[in-house]
Structures are given as structure tokens and as C-alpha cells.
Amino acid sequence: MEKFLYAPEIAKLGHVSLVSADLEKSLWFFRDTIGLEETEVVDGVHYLRAWGDFEHHTLSITAGETSYIDHIGWRTKRREDVATFAKLLEDAGTEVRWIQAGDELAQGEAIRFELPSGHRFELYYDMEKTPADESRKSVLKNQTYKSWAKGVSPRRIDHVNLQTSEDNSVIVKYLQEALGFKLREYFVNPDDIPVASWLSVTNLVHDVAIISTPRSKEPNEMHHIAYWLDNAQDLLRAADILCEAEVQFVGPGKHGISQAMYIYVKDPGSGLRLEIFTNSYLIFEPDWEPVKWTYEEYLKNGSAYWGDRRRDDVVREEQVKELAKS
Template identity: 65%
Template structure:
């Protein structure tokens, strides 16, 4: 199969997440006023948002729908031809691939969509507008920064990662991500039966562009645990906590993870119920010979939470949202 390409197609980075909210107004208030994302544009009821340091057209889109869900999680390919090459590669692997023509999603070129074995919906694109901000009230004075920082709300710098959940085997997802999309395992949790129950994976220098967690408490095989935006400083996370509390938004934290070494607060969008991680610090993996860090469940007292407030037991099960469609492979 691999001989079809001179160079295997590659994922460059996480692009965006497309959310459906059952209370659009509240979700927009949360993401625009409390979190402080900027609106690039609104087209046909889809609101395209990004953080002040996001270069591409959008890193989050939100539209109204009867049930909160994730329409898709989008990844930017490394080269223009990689979009089509991923279609070939995935179809060869027996995956059903849909083509999404340029402009279907505002700002975006030709793309493909498909489901993981778990039923999570993924999109791969290459071409995406990088709109220049022109309004001097919004535009940064720096040429390397789209918007002014600190205009409103929490004001994180950029989109960081997604965390998906499943009530099936994590390895169904982890293996798919590794074999077909080139994600490398950076850290993972192994259960006593040698099953990988959680994995932090990336194609970039980040510890994770995506994390995968399995637990029978989750409703389906294709849940979204959280999406995450990144801030420059740990203290920005403390300021985020102040802002969330004053705005009556439910959150857990602050705390610091052992795995990933990141400061966090987990806030819940009062519109859609989506969990948003405000995130800072962490570390970079620049070594090509990185050995994945293995953790046991016994080590999770420090692995999940180095210190700080963590979610109450069972809360995870109630606060994920559906991130895909039930498909045959998902429930084995």
C-alpha cells in the first residue's frame, strides 16, 4: 500500500473542531465573551471563531442544532497533495471517505471526511485562508500576531488539542491514529491486563495534539472529552478561574497534570455542555527518539493530577458530548 506514494501523506497539526450547540446564544456568549475568542465571520448560521494568536481562518465553528455534538475534528495536512493521498490511503485501509469540496466550510479548500473505527468524525484539509485583521481596534501592532491579545475575557493564545473518549477499547482508536495518520504515542496508561486505556499522541512537538481515553462509563464509543486552548502563562489560568467564577460558569481546577505537566482549568460551555480546557505550561518533545512514557493505573494519583482540584469521580461520564455517529465497527 505504501508504495503508492513517494512520500507518505502526513498530518501537520490540529486545525479546528466544528461544534453543534443546542443553545447557540449561550455558547456564543461563552466562547466569545467569557473565553474571548474572536469571530472571523458568520456564514449561514455557522460562527467561525479563533483565538488572537490563531493564524488560520477558524479553530472553532459553532452552529445550532437540536443536540449538542461534534460535527467533525479537522486536521491540516502537511502538503497540498496529502489530502488526496490520505483519501487513497484510507480507502485502501477500508475506510469510507467523503470528499468535501472547497468552500463547503468557509475559508477552507478541498477536504475529506471519514470516521474512526470508534465513530468519531475526522476531516483532513490543507488549504485554509489566513485572514489578515484590518480593523486597527482589533489588529495587533505586531506583524506576527493576528489580533491584539487581552481584548476580552480569558483571551487564550491558540487552539491546542482535543481529547476524545470511548466506552470501547482505546486501542481501536490509538492503532488507527498511529497506523493511518502517523500519530506517535508520547505518554500512555497501561491497565493491569496490558490494555492501553489512555494515550497522549501527537504529530507535532506538543505532548498531545489528541488524547484518547477509554472507560465503560462513557455513553458511546465516540465521545468528546474536551477541547483545549492554550495560554502563555500559568497565571493566565488563575485569571481564567476568576473570570469563570464571576460569570457563573461551572469549572474544575486549577490543577496541574503529571502527564503532560500542564496547568489546567476545565470549564463547561453552558450552551452545549462541551468541556473546554484552559491550558498552559506543559513541555515539548523535540527528540526523534522519544520513548513513550508508560504509566500504570496505580501511578495515576500523580499522573492525572500532580496537584490541584480534579473532577469528582463519575463526572467525566456525564459531561462528554457525542462526537460521531454510531457505526458498526464502533461496538464490538
């Protein structure tokens, strides 16, 4: 096998590419109600980002006959890491497809491939940091847009949570060995088999989570994407805004795993679940040991430490029991 001077690394979550069966409703939700800023609209694709995101887009939305996630983009730490990852993935038996610079607006050369679950990832390095137009530009030189200009107004993209019918350990092993993710927390069923895992390449508790459940009809489903709010007060403000928009949601509440406060709400256009996310904790220890939650611990405090446990959209008691059967 070819030797490299250094191991390639992923720097952060970049963007999510959403195809929506009802584009107008999805734009009303993400752009007008959640308050993401629209960077450009080219060839029917709407490119959006939060007011604190620097890259050209962290979410793209296009119309389709059905709703699904086309791919999830991750930025590498170095430009050459893209080609190095391609070589290593191909050597390990993963089929890799090259995406030419400009095929995705504002993005350089990239690769796309599938996890064992079928979720499609994209790795890139070059992405334009498009400035905001003057009417929306922040007076702060270290911020893209004006803060809280409209809607819920999250600061940045935070993480993705993948849902699958496949073996959790297989996908976690792939994320660790092929892509360099670190396991931070995980939940096991009564037979001590992992069924939900939280991993990151940054200091966050998770940049990606993977939940294995018999509720999944397909191996490559999406549980939710998440955008970050600065604090708990912003989360309460978000609840008021969603109520005024007459959009049902779950929360506010607090997870035991990640210690984050949350609201879950669904895009009425695509059905994609959005988590509005704040607080949590950061990991700086180089010798971090993954935190294991038993079935009983997860049921008691892991998913909902406190908050709204009643509605169907969160992993409540009945769903946790289903997870435990995996």
C-alpha cells in the same frame, strides 16, 4: 498498492466543528467569556479563533436540536497529502468522503472519514488566513489580534481529547498506522491493558488524546477540547474571570501526564468541556519512547499531580477506578 514518493503527513490540529443545542449560551461562553474572536457569521455558522490563531477559524458553532461535534479538522503538510491520505485510507478499507472547496467557509478541498470509534476527522491543506479588521488588529505583524482584548483570551487552539467505549489500542493503532500520530504517554489498568493514550504529530505531548471508559454511552464522545494560555499567571486570571461570570470550573491544577496546568469548564450551551491549558513540555527526541503509567501511578500523580481533585468534571479517584475496569 500504489507507491508514493513520500508518506503523507498531518501538520497540526486545525479546528473543531461544534453543533450546540443552545447557540446563544455557547456564543456567550466561547466568544464573550473565553474571549475567542469571531471571524465571520455565514448561513448561521459562527466562525471563531483565538487571538494568536492564524487560520480563518479554529472553532465553528452552529445551532442544532442536540449538541455534538460534527468533525475535527487537521491540516496536512502539503496540498497533495490530502489526496494521498484519501488513497491510502480507502485502500485500507476506510470510507472517505470528499468535501469540495468552499463547502466549509474559507477552506479548500478536504476529505472526511471516521475513526474505528466513529469520531469524524477532516483533512485539508488550504485555509484562508483572514486578517483581522482594523479595530481588532494587533500592531505586531506576526500576531492576528490584539492580546487579551476580552475575557480569558487564550492564544491558540491546543488539542482535543476523545472519549470512547471502544478498545483503546485499536484506535491508537489506527491513529499511528493510518495517520502518522506518535504515542507519547499512556495509562494502563491493573490488567496492563491501555485505557488512555496521548498522541501527537507535532512536538506537543499531545494533539489528540483518547480515553476508553465504561462511562461512555457512545463510542464517539468528546471529553474536551483545549485552548492554550501563555503561562500560569494567565490561568489564575482565567479563574477570576470565570468566577466573575459565575461559571463553575475545576482547577487550577497540574497534570502529571503532560505536566500541564489546567482549568476545566463546561460550555453551558452545548455541555462541551473546555480545558484551559498551559505550561507542559515539548518533545524533540526522534527516538522518544512512550511513557507508561501504571494504574497506581496514574491514580497517585498522573491525572492530578496537584490541585482540585474534589469535583466531578476531572478524572478523579472514582473515575480512574472506572477506567481501570475497561
